[in-house]
Amino acid sequence: xxxxxxxxxxxxxxxxxxxxxxxxxxxxxxxxxxxxxxxxxxxxxxxxxxxxxxxxxxxxxxxxxxxxxxxxxxxxxxxxxxxxxxxxxxxxxxxxxxxxxxxxxxxxxxxxxxxxxxxxxxxxxxxxxxxxxxxxxxxxxxxxxxxxxxxxxxxxxxxxxxxxxxxxxxxxxxxxxxxxxxxxxxxxxxxxxxxxxxxxxxxxxxxxxxxxxxxxxxxxxxxxxxxxxxxxxxxxxxxxxxxxxxxxxxxxxxxxxxxxxxxxxxxxxxxxxxxxxxxxxxxxxxxxxxxxxxxxxxxxxxxxxxxxxxxxxxxxxxxxxxxxxxx
Numbered sequence: 001x002x003x004x005x006x007x008x009x010x011x012x013x014x015x016x017x018x019x020x021x022x023x024x025x026x027x028x029x030x031x032x033x034x035x036x037x038x039x040x041x042x043x044x045x046x047x048x049x050x051x052x053x054x055x056x057x058x059x060x061x062x063x064x065x066x067x068x069x070x071x072x073x074x075x076x077x078x079x080x081x082x083x084x085x086x087x088x089x090x091x092x093x094x095x096x097x098x099x100x101x102x103x104x105x106x107x108x109x110x111x112x113x114x115x116x117x118x119x120x121x122x123x124x125x126x127x128x129x130x131x132x133x134x135x136x137x138x139x140x141x142x143x144x145x146x147x148x149x150x151x152x153x154x155x156x157x158x159x160x161x162x163x164x165x166x167x168x169x170x171x172x173x174x175x176x177x178x179x180x181x182x183x184x185x186x187x188x189x190x191x192x193x194x195x196x197x198x199x200x201x202x203x204x205x206x207x208x209x210x211x212x213x214x215x216x217x218x219x220x221x222x223x224x225x226x227x228x229x230x231x232x233x234x235x236x237x238x239x240x241x242x243x244x245x246x247x248x249x250x251x252x253x254x255x256x257x258x259x260x261x262x263x264x265x266x267x268x269x270x271x272x273x274x275x276x277x278x279x280x281x282x283x284x285x286x287x288x289x290x291x292x293x294x295x296x297x298x299x300x301x302x303x304x305x306x307x308x309x310x311x312x313x314x315x316x317x318x319x320x321x322x323x324x325x326x327x
Contacts (some may be wrong), residue, residue, distance in 0.1 A: 187233070
């Protein structure tokens with residue numbers, strides 16, 4: 001009897017932080033070596049200048065905290081950042097405005113008779129200038145991008161051969177890319193209200209009473225789950241981008257040509273990912289606007305199909321939503 005065991009799994013160790021700086025000496029990077037050297041130099045200079053004037057106890061009380069601070073800055077990390085970069089980010093966050101408003105021409109100053117308390121909002125400068133009807137995003141730097149939403153698959157539940165085939169197919173797609181591609185995986189809140197309503201509606205037309213009762217019980221279970229748990233769903237977005245070449249053609253013509261190119265690449269990505277069993281689709285204008293709004297305000301309420309700031313609302317809905325105030 002011939003026994004063909006499965007091939008060994010293909011393992012490739014990739015560091016979690018591919019942008020991690022190289023270690024030069026003693027397991028330290030250039031930045032860490034500079035901080036340690038500067039701290040040691042300052043401590044040595046203080047000791048050289050004052051060791052004959054101050055007692056050893058006072059020098060130790062001055063130099064030991066200084067050395068400890070330098071080592072903490074060089075070796076410490078907070079939220080994935082080094083302490084010096086974390087302190088710089090905290091300083092910049094404290095000095096910048098916390099409220100942003102859409103103001104392309106800038107925020108107007110209040111009149112002189114108005115007593116202003118706090119800071120004025122800052123203009124919101126998004127990298128997206130406009131969203132075309134075909135879903136292409138016109139960027140402020142002149143480029144065009146497209147959002148492609150993909151489904152997920154279970155990798156660890158596959159056999160070794162299937163895992164190797166998936167890795168090979170995914171690698172072939174990556175090698176076929178001509179331009180940089182961004183893969184964005186984010187978790188967002190899941191709302192089962194629509195599914196619950198669909199099940200309850202379908203339960204009314206089921207042919208058997210036992211099936212209808214089971215459907216109602218399942219809808220009740222989903223309702224309890226939706227109200228008592230914080231449900232999350234994972235969304236994977238592939239961002240394809242193209243920057244039009246500089247030419248004498250009009251900007252609208254260049255953007256249209258760039259949009260056609262990036263949409264063609266999106267169609268090629270859909271076909272390549274279909275070989276992996278991954279369903280991909282290009283987000284249209286409304287879906288792309290919804291995805292951008294959710295990324296800018298995670299966890300907020302973003303009803304689908306919102307009107308634009310300069311768009312006339314010619315229809316009203318019979319239901320109203322109270323957002324925490326009395327109109």
